[in-house]
Amino acid sequence: MDSLKIFNSDVVIMKSHTFLYNGNFVNSLKLLAPSFPSTCTKKPPTSASTARGGTTGRHFQPSSHIDLKPSCSSHMAAPTSDGLIDDRIARITSAIRVIPDFPKPGILFQDITTLLLDPVAFKDTIDLFVERYKDKNISVVAGVEARGFIFGPPIALAIGAKFVPMRKPNKLPGAVISEEYSLEYGTDKIEMHVGAVQEGERALVIDDLIATGGTLCAAISLLERVGVKVVECACVIELPELKGRERLGGKPLYVLVS
């Protein structure tokens, strides 16, 4: 998963944020923090980088007002009808839960597990991706371990594509190719099976969330190394402040919520 960056303004955020927590769902999250000059530089990180095994840097940099909101820019697919898209995205957005101070203090973790508890919203999530990709001759859906395994296979099944798991080291049996990528401190690796994909295939890369884009970038590299065309990356959630979108080597990114 993407690298963990500790932004040392956590005290400010925690003092000033309020959010509505309604059982497992947050209806909206509004962070009110003093506005920072745009040239503000980060303090050097004070703690270790990503823990292994699924923790990820899902945090907000301070801004004057942060809303978890439906993504509404030109990278949305042409809707079947605008109202239908908006309704579904509103429900998906409200089904996502934010957990403060996970995995570390100051980090606001975007938790998709509550989305999975809402069968309508989960189905809508998959449908939105399928509607976008079903006529694009995608033959491979590559999902990044582990939450990419939840969203990738239903998309693959619906569009008749292969599902290819991209995994942490030493999980896939047999011959693999690896791609190393940088974390804040040190590196991590993802792996793909040799022979899973063929040169010339058209692929999507799926994960639940894009933060800095490091993991997705590594996934794109793995596929391109074997001659696959990565058509697009697709995530449920984007953290735009972390600029992952710019790190995808020019590959387009499609998200539902940012």
Add this chain to the structure above:
Amino acid sequence: MSAGENGDSDGRIKGIKSALRVVPNFPKPGIMFQDITTLLLDPKAFKDTIDLFVEHYKHENISVIAGIEARGFIFGPPIALAIGAKFVPLRKPKKLPGEVISEKYILEYGSDCLEMHVGAVKSGDRALVVDDLIATGGTICAAINLLERVEAEVVGCACVIEVPELKGRERLRSHGKELYVLVESQFEPTTQ
């Protein structure tokens, strides 16, 4: 019950079985690893896998599919989506954010732990546990315990593959739980 064992010449099961791959000596010497990733590369066989599970359980009023990290995350969600159930991930320690309950279970050497979110499953929910494979049944029993601790009713357990020699089925039966699998483990390394 294994799908296809009653003389049912289900072509779908044959296709699924032939799409699986055996990788010898993984993760360590002597182990014949049953690899489902090749099944996922065969869209028809993967769809048939999900369809067989859905057909088996769709009239059971299942409200929760609990999938065991990580390969249970591949098979569980499509089943959940098809039958309109919640999907609940059961994870290794410290992966789930927020409040969790944990269940420890014994390995050959040492122990491990499975976690579930507090509040994900309610008393009275009817649950199905899903994983790619059942070996000794230790992990699946931990999953059952987690669900029963919050007073869900565990209707059954579904896996693509069973390793009969390791007696997971018997272990589940001793807890009164049904196991549904599609194929048994294979011994010969496949040439793929």
